[in-house]
Amino acid sequence: MKNCQKKSEKCTLKVKNLEIFKTLNDLNPSFMKDLFQFRVSNRPVRNKYKLNLEVPRINQVRYGEKSLRSLGPKIWNSLPLHIKSSENLKAFKNSIKIWNGAVCECKACKSKNSSNSLV
DSSP, rough: OHHHHHHHHHHHHHHHHHHHHHHHOOOOOOHHHHHOOOOOOOOOOOGGGGTBBBBOOSSIIIIIIIIIHHHHHHHHHHHOHHTTSSSSSHHHHHHHHHOOOOOOOOOHHHHHHHHHHOO
16 A cells, blocks of 8 residues: 555656746746746856745645646655756656656644654
8 A cells, every 4th residue: 555655646646747847937827937037146156056936935834835837846746856857758758767766845834744754
C-alpha cells in the first residue's frame, strides 16, 4: 500500500511539473502564465538557481498554501536543472519519466509523510 501511495504522489508531482513546463513555454492557455514568475535577483546567481520560480508569500492556508500558485514553484524548484532546461516538450517528458522525484515540502505532504511513518 505504501509503495502505491508513493508512486501516485510521484506521478502527481510529474504531472504538475509537466503543466508548469508547458505554461512557462507558452503551450498552455495564457492565463496560466500569470501564476508563475521566474525568481529575479540583483546579484549573480549560480546556474542551479537560474530557472527557479518565485514562491509567493501566502496568508491563507485553504486558498493560498494549497493552491497551484504556491505549490507549483516549490515543486518546480525541486527539479534538477537539466530537466528544467529541456529544449522541448518531448525532451522534458523523457527526462521527467526517469526522474525519481523529490520530497514535496508542503504542509499537506509533510503531514501525510509523518502519518505514514507511524503506520
